[in-house]
Amino acid sequence: MSEPIERTTENFGVPWEGIYGYVQAVKHGDTIYVSGQLSHDGDQLVAPAPVDANGAVTDFSAMEEQMRRSYVNAAELLKRFGATLADVVEEVLYVLDIDAAFAVAGPVRKAAYGREDPQVASTLVGTTRLAFPEQLVEIKLIARV
Structure with missing residues (x-):
């Protein structure tokens, strides 16, 4: 019988975690899934x-x-697992306005990842609504350590 894969989670303690019922990040084996x-x-x-x-x-x-603050929050969660944005292999950016996002995403992403050519698979998705009416962007990540 194989050993069970370790699973650990992290939260920020914000109200919407309990209201919706989820964790901010899950490390399952060598993979970190960031909500x-x-x-x-x-x-x-x-x-x-x-x-x-x-x-x-x-x-x-x-x-x-x-967008900048969303990457800061993601980096904080990764840090709790001993990882960084350099460990990210995939990201999905959900945005309310593709043009507004595309106008700033290049410089913001390059600064967040600390390189001119972020080594991450990236998808930009336009949507009609996010969790909060005042919210323009939401960024989901998968990292491997």
């Missing part, structure tokens, strides 16, 4: 986009700041 990260500082959203009375975003200029 979609958004721009929060543990207490509130960072750089929330302005929304109208119906909850529709009226300005996408916070995309860059939200």
Whole structure:
């Protein structure tokens, strides 16, 4: 009989973890799965986009700041497992506006990964809504250690 594969998890302790019922990251064997990260500082959203009375975003200029903070949060989770963004093999960026994301994603991603040619498979997906109305981007990662 083979040994069971070790599974460990991490959370930030934000309210939506319990409300939705999930963990921020799971390490299963040598693979780390990071749930979609958004721009929060543990207490509130960072750089929330302005929304109208119906909850529709009226300005996408916070995309860059939200994207940067999402990578910071992802890096913090990876660090807890002894990993870094250099260990990421796949990422998916879910965004409300493809043009706004594409305009900033190159420089933001290169800065986050610390190189001009991030060695990560990447997918950019446009969607009509994310978890919070003021949220413009969510980044999901898979890393191998």
